[in-house]
Amino acid sequence: MAHEFFHPDMQLFIDHRVDWARYFQLLRGTEADLEAEVDTYRSILSTLDEICEDIETGALGHWHEEVRLVDGKVVVPPHIAAGYEKLRKAGLVCLTLDPAYGGYGLPILLNSHYLEMVSRADTSLMTILGLQAGVAGDIQKYGSDALKQQYLPRFASGELQGCMDLTEPQAGSDLGAIATRVTEEDGRYFVDGSKIFITNGGSGVHLVLARDGATYDQSKGTTNGLSLILCPVELPDGTRNKITVARVETKMGIHGSPTCAIEFDHAEGFLLGERGNGFRAMLDLMNQARIGVAAQGIGIAEAAFRKARSYALERVQFGQPIIQQPLVKSMLTTMALDIKSARALLYRTCAMIDLTDALAAYLKSGRDDAGDRTKLQEEYERNMQLIRFFTPLCKYIGTEVATRVTRNGIQIHGGIGYMAESVAGHYHSDAIITTIYEGTSEIQASFALREMSKGALFTALEATSEELKKLDDRFPEETRHVHAGIQAINDSLPGLMTDPSYAILNAKHVCDMMIDVVVAAELLLQAEVDPSKHLAATSFIRSRMAMVDMHAKRIQGGDVTRLDRYTKILGL
Amino acid sequence: MKILVPIKRVPDPQTNISVKGDGTGIVTDNVKFVINPFCEIALEEALRIKEQQGGAEVVLVSIGQKVAQEQLRTGLAMGADRAILVLSDDELDAATTAALLAKLVDQEKPELVLAGKQAIDDDANQTGQILASMLDWPQATFASKVEFSGDKKDVTVTREVDGGLETVAFTLPGVITTDLRLNEPRYASLPGIMKARKKELKEIPLAELGVDAKPRVKTHKVSPPPKRAAGRKVETVQELVNLLHTEAKLI
Ligand SMILES: Cc1cc2nc3c(=O)[nH]c(=O)nc-3n(C[C@H](O)[C@H](O)[C@H](O)COP(=O)(O)OP(=O)(O)OC[C@H]3O[C@@H](n4cnc5c(N)ncnc54)[C@H](O)[C@@H]3O)c2cc1C
Secondary structure (H helix, E strand, O other): OOOOOOOHHHHHHHHHHOOHHHHHHHHHOOOOOHHHHHHHHHHHHHHHHHHHHHHHHHHOOOOOOOOEEEOOEEEOOHHHHHHHHHHHHOOOOOOOOOHHHOOOOOOHHHHHHHHHHHHHHOHHHHHHHHHHHHHHHHHHHHOOHHHHHHHHHHHHHOOOOEEEEOOEOOEOOOHHHOOOEEEEEOOEEEEEEEEEEEEOOOOOEEEEEEEEHHHHHHHOOOOOOEEEEEEEOEOOOOOEOOEEEEEEOOOOOOOOOOEEEEEEEEEEEEEEOOOOEHHHHHHHHHHHHHHHHHHHHHHHHHHHHHHHHHHHHHOEEOOEEHHHOHHHHHHHHHHHHHHHHHHHHHHHHHHHHHHHHHHHHHHHOOOOOOOOHHHHHHHHHHHHHHHHHHHHHHHHHHHHHHHHHHHHHHHHHHHHHHOOOOHHHHHHHHHHHHHOOOOOHHHHHHHHHHHHHHHHHHHHHHHHHHHHHHHOOOOHHHHHHHHHHHHHHHHHHHHHHHOHHHHHHOHHHHHHHHHHHHHHHHHHHHHHHOHHHHHHHHHHHHHHHHHHHHHHHHHHHOOOHHHHOHHHHHOO | OEEEEEOOEEEOOOOOOOEOOOOOOEOOOOOOEEEOHHHHHHHHHHHHHHHHHOOOEEEEEEEEOHHHHHHHHHHHHHOOOEEEEEEOOOOOOHHHHHHHHHHHHHHHOOOEEEEEOOOOOOOOOOHHHHHHHHHOOOEEEEEEEEEEOOOOOEEEEEEEEOOEEEEEEEEOOEEEEEOHHHOOOOOOOHHHHHHHOOOOEEEEEHHHHOOOOOOOOOOOOOOOOOOOOOOOOOOOHHHHHHHHHHOOOOO
């Protein structure tokens, strides 16, 4: 079996599901050589395919090796350093960065394929790479020219790495509780405070979210008054900044990924974006990171699925390979469809982000060769609304799928899956972090719900219905089920509208329902261009539309005991 | 120095190959194709020579269908300077391939042809040798080390032969074919991929080279190797020793 890091689903998406002509037309006008551009993308992913195979081989059996703190320096295990070096040498660190700074300006879709592939090969390594394009992108978007010139070329070459420093002991999901202080002194900025759980905290550039000293007390408890500060470990004049890695954590998974406690002792930094408005700048970075973590989850899930599939073919019980058992077949197909659905949502969201970036570029340019600006402005705004909604959904489903799939991966391995050296077990312990960092699943579901209530729900349902209508003739049976799913969602809305806390109580169900209908339509669109996908689409629709119906009925039921009687249920 | 590196498009050694029902060849649908690993080693060596000597030009050649462009593009992305694709839809035998390469050597006048020792699809291990004799050039096959003299006119090659290493030397021009341990090929890099788009990839229809391409070798049948019989588990070491003695007659 070929290893297929460059997965057929990625191929299909790049070949058939992205309107590259429109993308390049908006981005650059007519002069773009479409075929050559897309061919380049394929070459990049083919090269990555080979490098990732190599990285996976190098990581095999080294997953338990821990990051160490040696004389204040963070030292990653050798296989992580070697993997990074392979990618760096191949120029594959900051794919999306602007070519003006030595990057390649590649689409998010490509970046997310890249992260999925690296994650499948070695997800600890992915945690380091997953940050780079985002951190550099934030500097590109919010930094002064001097900062950009100073740092971005070194990000592009992979010589310099970055990290994002948000979390503090009392400020996890609730970033309004951030207490780290940034003080202005004669136009210079200084940071005091401690951060915890900082991935890649040994890197040369920290993007720190800190509370502005001038409005410290007034803004306390809110995300207002936060500034985003770039704190380099080495200051431009060559002196060492006052940033210390106080500790490196040991964890249940992603052992090769540095998770650090950082102390800022009047460390000098440089403002990114507006003073006191740093949360906005950080949100850009976090949104990109969420897409990245979704890809990470899918990568781990794919690795676990492949391992389980080959084990099920080999392991004989009752005189036959266990894959012959209907229950094992069911587990494996659920895993496969779970991954397919998370992919479908992520890839189409990425394609939409890329198109929207291109729209933005066109609208900002003075050109008028790609269509009516007012219309495109409307499309831009509608897309932005959908992206704000789909981004947390991608993170939510990509990572929940990762934990489910890897859990089933262990189950398929039986007892051997539970051994300390089990690869299946390793995948699961790695996968679990994905539903926690970059905002937990609960936070993603709440964000998505908020966007839904601001109107994204209707926009998304409408768009999906439109897509389905075009498929009615080709797949009448399938679309009928999905139309019914949309109807079920509509029917459950009154129950959600009346009581906000009841809506939050059901946030994950609502997310699941929405994901299932959007993905159903996407899988049918894929089946339209590639008939071999038809079976997966049908199988997905049969099982998931029943779930949508069930969630809808439950929401309509209006049971609130979990809200107001929970103390009794919990025995409090 | 100009170095000519022939590369062949072959099925990925990682993929499971299946034989067509009628035994006329292998199933190529859904099979990934790559640069023959030995050719890749030859290309890597050429690139290293170029980097060490500066000023060298690395020219790739492939003979085959239009799709072989993919492998040439990969080679260009790894760092080769330009590429030539001789278009042919037919399977060519080693002698024809060598004759075509000899023609290109006449045109291009390289000082060195660096080729893989064999292609992993037909494992013929002949093209380099036939080419050298057609050109009447010296040859060093199965190279595991390649060193140039200070004036770059002579080359010393360490060869992997049964039971040890052999060192040979010749004065350029000549043909070297590469063995597995010569080097570890690099990956194409992102900057390399971008640059490759602008590099020349010339296509020449086979007929234009005026070489008699009538096959001298005919493939009668392709069949998969026999399936390995299932193994057997024994209970004790003693039993194993007994079986090795009585059945396998190994001890
Ligand atoms: C390995 C690792 C790497 C990390 N890397 C980074 C990094 O690079 N940079 C960084 O800044 N941080 C990082 N973090 C921190 C991470 O982002 C936080 O741990 C995460 O956001 C959750 O915060 P918390 O741990 O304080 O959990 P809490 O916020 O205390 O949450 C505990 C539980 O309560 C739930 N909960 C909390 N609030 C709500 C709500 N409003 N609605 C519903 N449920 C809620 C949560 O979903 C969770 O289930 C990392 C953490 C780990 C473990």
